[in-house]
Amino acid sequence: MKKTKSELPIFYETAHAELASALEMLAACKGTNSQNQALGYFMHAKDEYNHARFFFNMLSKRGNLASTEIARDFRFTPPSLLTKGYISNKGFLIDTMKLKDFIAFVYTNELLAKSSFENILNLVGCSTEEGKIISSIMKEELRHHGMAKKHFLSHYPALQPWQLMIYRTRETINNKGRKIYDANLKLLDQLLTPLYRAMAFLAGTIAKKLNLNEFRRKGKNLMNISSFSIL
Amino acid sequence: MFIGVTGYNHESSAALVDKNGVLVDFYREESLSRIKGDKSFPKRSIKKLLDTNNLKIKDIERVAFYERPLSAFLHIVKEASLHMPKSLKLLTHQFRNFNRSSVSCYLDFAKFFKGLENKLIYSDHHLSHTLTTLAYSKTKKDLCSVVVDGFGDRSTASISQIVDPTEINELWECPYPLSLGLFYSAITDYLGFAINEGEYKVMGLASFGDSNSKSAKLVRRLMNWDSTSNQITSDMRYFDYHLSTSNSYSSKLEDLLGPARNPFVQLIPGDSDFQRFANIARGAQDLTVYLLGKIFTHAHKITSSRRFLFSGGVAMNSASIDTLAQLPFVDEIIIPPSPGDAGCAIGAAYYCYIKSSYYSDLNISKPTLFPSLKEIRNEEYLTEQIIFNEFSVLERNEDDAFLKAAELISSGEVIGTVLSNSETGPRALGNRSLICDGKNKDAVENLNTVIKNRSPFRPTAPAMRYETAKKYYKLRIEIHDCYKSMSSTCKCLKDNVSLEFPTTHVDGTARIQIVENNSSLDKLFSKLEPLGIEILANSSLNVSGDPICFDLVDGLMVCSRTKLRYLLTDLGLLKRKN
Numbered sequence: 013m014k015k016t017k018s019e020l021p022i023f024y025e026t027a028h029a030e031l032a033s034a035l036e037m038l039a040a041c042k043g044t045n046s047q048n049q050a051l052g053y054f055m056h057a058k059d060e061y062n063h064a065r066f067f068f069n070m071l072s073k074r075g076n077l078a079s080t081e082i083a084r085d086f087r088f089t090p091p092s093l094l095t096k097g098y099i100s101n102k103g104f105l106i107d108t109m110k111l112k113d114f115i116a117f118v119y120t121n122e123l124l125a126k127s128s129f130e131n132i133l134n135l136v137g138c139s140t141e142e143g144k145i146i147s148s149i150m151k152e153e154l155r156h157h158g159m160a161k162k163h164f165l166s167h168y169p170a171l172q173p174w175q176l177m178i179y180r181t182r183e184t185i186n187n188k189g190r191k192i193y194d195a196n197l198k199l200l201d202q203l204l205t206p207l208y209r210a211m212a213f214l215a216g217t218i219a220k221k222l223n224l225n226e227f228r229r230k231g232k233n234l235m236n237i238s239s240f241s242i243l
Numbered sequence: 244m245f246i247g248v249t250g251y252n253h254e255s256s257a258a259l260v261d262k263n264g265v266l267v268d269f270y271r272e273e274s275l276s277r278i279k280g281d282k283s284f285p286k287r288s289i290k291k292l293l294d295t296n297n298l299k300i301k302d303i304e305r306v307a308f309y310e311r312p313l314s315a316f317l318h319i320v321k322e323a324s325l326h327m328p329k330s331l332k333l334l335t336h337q338f339r340n341f342n343r344s345s346v347s348c349y350l351d352f353a354k355f356f357k358g359l360e361n362k363l364i365y366s367d368h369h370l371s372h373t374l375t376t377l378a379y380s381k382t383k384k385d386l387c388s389v390v391v392d393g394f395g396d397r398s399t400a401s402i403s404q405i406v407d408p409t410e411i412n413e414l415w416e417c418p419y420p421l422s423l424g425l426f427y428s429a430i431t432d433y434l435g436f437a438i439n440e441g442e443y444k445v446m447g448l449a450s451f452g453d454s455n456s457k458s459a460k461l462v463r464r465l466m467n468w469d470s471t472s473n474q475i476t477s478d479m480r481y482f483d484y485h486l487s488t489s490n491s492y493s494s495k496l497e498d499l500l501g502p503a504r505n506p507f508v509q510l511i512p513g514d515s516d517f518q519r520f521a522n523i524a525r526g527a528q529d530l531t532v533y534l535l536g537k538i539f540t541h542a543h544k545i546t547s548s549r550r551f552l553f554s555g556g557v558a559m560n561s562a563s564i565d566t567l568a569q570l571p572f573v574d575e576i577i578i579p580p581s582p583g584d585a586g587c588a589i590g591a592a593y594y595c596y597i598k599s600s601y602y603s604d605l606n607i608s609k610p611t612l613f614p615s616l617k618e619i620r621n622e623e624y625l626t627e628q629i630i631f632n633e634f635s636v637l638e639r640n641e642d643d644a645f646l647k648a649a650e651l652i653s654s655g656e657v658i659g660t661v662l663s664n665s666e667t668g669p670r671a672l673g674n675r676s677l678i679c680d681g682k683n684k685d686a687v688e689n690l691n692t693v694i695k696n697r698s699p700f701r702p703t704a705p706a707m708r709y710e711t712a713k714k715y716y717k718l719r720i721e722i723h724d725c726y727k728s729m730s731s732t733c734k735c736l737k738d739n740v741s742l743e744f745p746t747t748h749v750d751g752t753a754r755i756q757i758v759e760n761n762s763s764l765d766k767l768f769s770k771l772e773p774l775g776i777e778i779l780a781n782s783s784l785n786v787s788g789d790p791i792c793f794d795l796v797d798g799l800m801v802c803s804r805t806k807l808r809y810l811l812t813d814l815g816l817l818k819r820k821n
Contacts (some may be wrong), residue, residue, distance in 0.1 A: 075507030216324035
């Protein structure tokens with residue numbers, strides 16, 4: 013049970029990440045002007061969808077063994093892709109990045125994904141059925157990485173592989189930075205929670221005294237109420 | 244041009260109405276982001292409205308948000324503040340996320356569509372629902388609007404009298420937190436399904452339950468109707484949706500009904516606990532039908548109207564509509580194809596149109612069931628390589644493609660469709676559907692379990708022409724339009740062969756679709772009927788957990804990810820290669 017409890021967040025988050033990747037690739041497929049790129053993004057999205065399905069299945073297996081109380085916390089709802097930041101509120105990467113940066117991002121993150129799958133592989137064991145599937149997913153991630161590299165160098169022949177290395181290093185640092193930021197944010201959140209609660213208590217005490225009855229609509233023509241009022 | 248917008252609380256969407264009162268275009272954000280239930284600010288939908296219709300910000304006269312943001316915020320805070328310290332977590336959440344709530348819609352407009360924020364007005368939440376439904380009604384005067392949802396602005400249900408589109412008087416409301424919609428969601432949550440997504444599963448599960456069982460009777464007592472005050476009553480100790488961000492029901496409900504279901508455990512008829520959960524779903528469904536009956540009766544009493552508009556999330560409870568239609572004072576019930584919050588964008592856009600003082604002669608045209616405009620972008624060009632690599636084109640000519648699709652269906656195949664414009668509402672009506680012979684048990688089972696991976700207790704809807712429907716089902720004239728958008732179930736005729744159809748639910752009902760004349764399915768039936776097929780099983784074209792397909796790329800992706808082999812498209816009939 014303890015192992016299940018520790019595995020649930022890993023598969024939950026990984027499934028989110030893979031599904032978000034699939035959506036990013038699908039958006040890229042729809043946004044490109046090149047037929048060949050559309051095909052490439054389409055196939056990539058299909059792979060990522062399959063990876064997501066696999067991790068959701070793994071999540072489901074573990075969730076089955078967990079208590080209802082714990083399992084409820086790991087029930088997937090699609091909007092959490094946005095609230096958890098796997099898809100940016102600003103839009104898909106293809107819409108917010110330059111194409112060159114987007115490809116470099118894919119190139120780097122496919123490799124980073126592969127390394128995080130290595131940790132999952134250690135968790136489930138290489139020789140298990142799940143381990144074998146993870147191994148094949150890792151191969152696919154490497155393939156995506158290779159394709160992104162090829163794509164990048166063929167579209168930007170003036171750039172040298174070492175420049176791609178710079179992109180990779182930059183993205184690796186960014187990723188580490190995001191993790192540190194996230195961890196600190198969580199710590200900060202824990203530290204500040206009592207303060208937030210105290211402020212909410214104060215605001216709640218004021219809200220208790222609010223009389224909202226005058227905003228009731230009973231007996232009123234709804235079409236006559238000011239259309240500029242937010243109350 | 245007028246834009247209506249919904250978002251932040253439930254599915255977000257945007258609608259465009261022109262100066263002639265015609266719904267020109269409509270998009271759900273989830274269709275474009277591919278995130279089911281996407282409730283973020285509908286920037287993609289608004290952008291698409293503008294791009295597809297070649298509009299600039301200056302061409303938009305007004306834009307309306309579908310609710311009064313501060314009202315919704317304050318009513319939740321006020322209620323939670325009465326239950327401190329238990330509700331402190333919810334209060335903290337509300338205040339910390341103030342800038343992410345609908346209060347920030349002005350800022351989001353300013354950020355993503357500079358200039359539109361100055362044209363922003365606000366409609367009441369339930370008024371937006373009412374105006375959406377009004378658009379789908381043939382007559383626009385002397386009607387009664389019943390809105391029942393989870394929560395909107397200040398109330399959870401309301402009754403309004405529509406004198407004409409410029410005079411809509413609210414006569415009754417059910418104050419938050421008493422809420423039929425949130426009660427149903429809490430039971431959905433208890434039964435292990437996701438709120439705002441699993442309610443239709445509860446409805447399907449209810450058919451396996453027994454109204455006389457102990458569990459059903461216990462649920463049935465959770466809410467009631469007080470005939471003296473004409474109000475819904477509820478023992479709120481069983482619910483936490485107004486006090487907590489994570490729990491919709493309290494531990495007291497588990498004490499009453501037994502442990503809640505683990506969402507990851509499969510619910511299969513015959514398994515232990517299946518009957519208990521089915522009985523609980525039955526109780527929730529019975530209570531919903533009972534309370535809706537009371538609300539409609541009260542609506543008739545205070546408005547004397549016999550013609551009703553019904554909207555809000557609870558109007559999606561298609562299993563209750565047939566009973567409402569049998570109330571002796573009901574002549575007609577109109578339900579829009581998208582009665583939930585996403586559809587409110589249409590009402591909000593019409594709110595702008597009506598409020599615009601330039602048009603004294605109001606003319607609200609009845610919108611089509613398929614309003615989203617097709618891509619400007621050449622899909623044929625974009626998908627050429629994908630189709631070349633992954634699919635073979637069986638027939639390019641439209642007529643031949645439909646004929647070949649009909650032949651495949653008659654031989655037991657399942658076909659996906661991505662045809663013309665997409666549907667308004669959550670139900671696929673043929674343009675974004677998975678279809679097969681509705682009388683072929685193996686084909687329906689293949690569609691349900693192999694391709695869609697649906698829960699075994701959920702039925703598949705049958706689609707047919709009106710003449711066919713009359714032969715098999717007890718149709719009610721009062722809700723005739725509801726059958727066109729799959730908004731109501733109906734009973735099979737007594738001792739009729741339809742009771743044996745694989746699309747008939749365990750309780751002898753079916754959520755039928757009567758296909759519209761000249762629609763894609765109507766055209767397909769003209770090829771199918773000579774082959775002896777008069778009923779199609781119709782399910783949405785998507786993979787479980789995803790939104791319904793929107794464009795051809797989505798359709799090709801579903802085909803690639805599932806065992807679906809055939810796709811009927813505007814480019815012809817495609818067959819997956821592997």
